[in-house]
Amino acid sequence: MRNDPLANIAQELQEADSVLIFPHILMDGDAMGSAAALCKALRGMGKDAYIVIEDKIPDYLMFLDRGYTVDIEHIGAADIGDIDVSICVDCGEKTRFPKRAELFYHGETKICIDHHVSSVGIGDYNYIDPEAAATGEIIFDLLVELGVDIDQEMAESLFAAITTDTGNFQYSNTTAHTHEIVIALYDCGLNSNKVSVALYENESFAKMQLHSKLIESAQMFADGEGVLAVCTQKMLKETGTLMEDTEGVVSSLRSIHGVQVAAFIKEQPDGSVKVSLRSKERGDVAAISQRHGGGGHVRAAGFNLEGVSLEETVALVIDEVTACL
Ligand SMILES: [Mn+2]
Structure with missing residues (x-):
């Protein structure tokens, strides 16, 4: 075009x-x-x-x-x-x-x-x-x-x-x-x-506490080149935050030493799942996202899944990211 x-x-x-x-x-x-x-x-x-x-x-x-x-x-x-x-x-x-x-x-x-x-x-x-x-x-x-x-x-x-x-x-x-x-x-x-x-420089304390929980529960994979965090509705309730307060988490994850691709999985209120992906110098996350009906840029992309559990999404993301590295 x-x-x-x-x-x-x-x-x-x-x-x-x-x-x-x-x-x-x-x-x-x-x-x-x-x-x-x-x-x-x-x-x-x-x-x-x-x-x-x-x-x-x-x-x-x-x-x-x-x-x-x-x-x-x-x-x-x-x-x-x-x-x-x-x-x-x-x-x-x-x-x-x-x-x-x-x-x-x-x-x-x-x-x-x-x-x-x-x-x-x-x-x-x-x-x-x-x-x-x-x-x-x-x-x-x-x-x-x-x-x-x-x-x-x-x-x-x-x-x-x-x-x-x-x-x-x-x-x-x-x-x-x-x-x-x-x-x-x-x-x-x-x-x-x-x-x-x-x-x-306008963050709420509750948002900072949510970020802290997310980083604390993040898991590394692919020999430290991949990192993944999951935000559940329960975590939002516990911290008194909204999903929009997770803004910036995926960039923090990508900034970890040795990480090439960071993934952030968000459980939606209707049970569907959103996946955000960021890559540093390697890993075409737009290609991964497009395979699952999403889109974006090579270094920043995402997709949504319906009828798939959080556990299945985690497994899928780990497979996809590991394969692209
Ligand atoms: Mn833009």
Whole structure:
């Protein structure tokens, strides 16, 4: 699939009056930061722009929402009216916004902006760049194309997108262009320390206790090159936390000396299981995830399983990861 030029996407947005933005479910800093920067920019251009969501914004990302989001539950059929452009950011499959898929296709023009290698391009216009460390990088380039005067708020949203998806500029997806964009964001008034404190130094004690339990119960395998932790619903109840509080655990596991692949298994309330995989220098975790109906990047991917017990999932993950090392 070929990408459409960003200039063509910019033109569609310029001609639109109403735009709905769709970040993926279980949003992360990149999805929310990209959506917030784009929404602010479009409103500044006089557009009627909203971010449509279907699940809660995690607490650590709440500072990025300045009245831009509307929950699909609160949109009645009568409120929708004409949507000139629907644009999904940081995702490119309707399974990434299941409750909003119908609304997305309600848009006169559909646009997809993403950096996931597994995205198929569901828009009339698609820009999917697996080389981009974050969708926020592409949104920056799009705002430049749109001639937007990036303000401090947009700069902070884009910085949040980029710092979270690059593991604060540590992951292998970080490039010179990533840093060039951040330099430009400083020129737009970015206070990176303010954003970093909001994102990284705002943990609840309960969340820290949950992380401690997860690390304590983690198991090493494949001669220390694999590590795996399991979060059960019981552990959440005991610590008074939510599954979103496990954010960051899999990166901590990967940071262990000698580990190449870290796996994190999450028991869902309905009994299904989510698996998150991260690799350091070896191990194509996107390939593993794709075999089980999921997707992602070579170094960060995941998949869901239904009708499989936690024990069976652990065995499967150990087999798959050991085989890929
Ligand atoms: Mn992303």
